[in-house]
Amino acid sequence: MVKVFCRIIKDKRAITPVLSNLLLTVVAVAAMSLATTATYLITSNLRENMSERIIIEDLWFDNLTGSSIKVYLHNVGKVAIRISAVYINHTSQIFNSPFNLEIGAHKWLDIPYSWVSNELYYVDIVTSRGFHVGGYYKAP
Secondary structure (H helix, E strand, O other): OHHHHHHHHHOOOOHHHHHHHHHHHHHHHHHHHHHHHHHHHHHHHHHHHHOOOEEEEEEEEOOOOOOEEEEEEEEOOOOOEEEEEEEEOOEEEOOOOOEEEOOOOEEEEEEEOOOOOOOEEEEEEEEOOOOEEEEEEEOO
8 A cells, every 4th residue: 555655656647737727727717807807897887987967957147247157957867976177168167166966966056257248158067987068058
């Protein structure tokens, strides 16, 4: 029995294939777990971006002062949003920040801006995830 055991230990032919198969299995499992994690992270971010929807329900040029534009926003998406930038005629504007809008919520966004009567303005509102909503509006 001792002779058989010594002969098995001295025989190296069976050890190399076993170790290489074990190493290959470990590498394959590690690669698949990395791929699964990456896929989950990418799709969850895409799901949030695709679920983000906001509409401009109303836009008013403030006649009292002539120095602000008020935009009534409605979050019709499936995630809460945060407004990160406002552009008028492709120029960044200051607004009442931070501006967060929960799911299904409505809210006025006040943009300090000196507008001129009968002029056309392009108003573009951008969320923190990069969703744009905007359009052309003519001042009264």
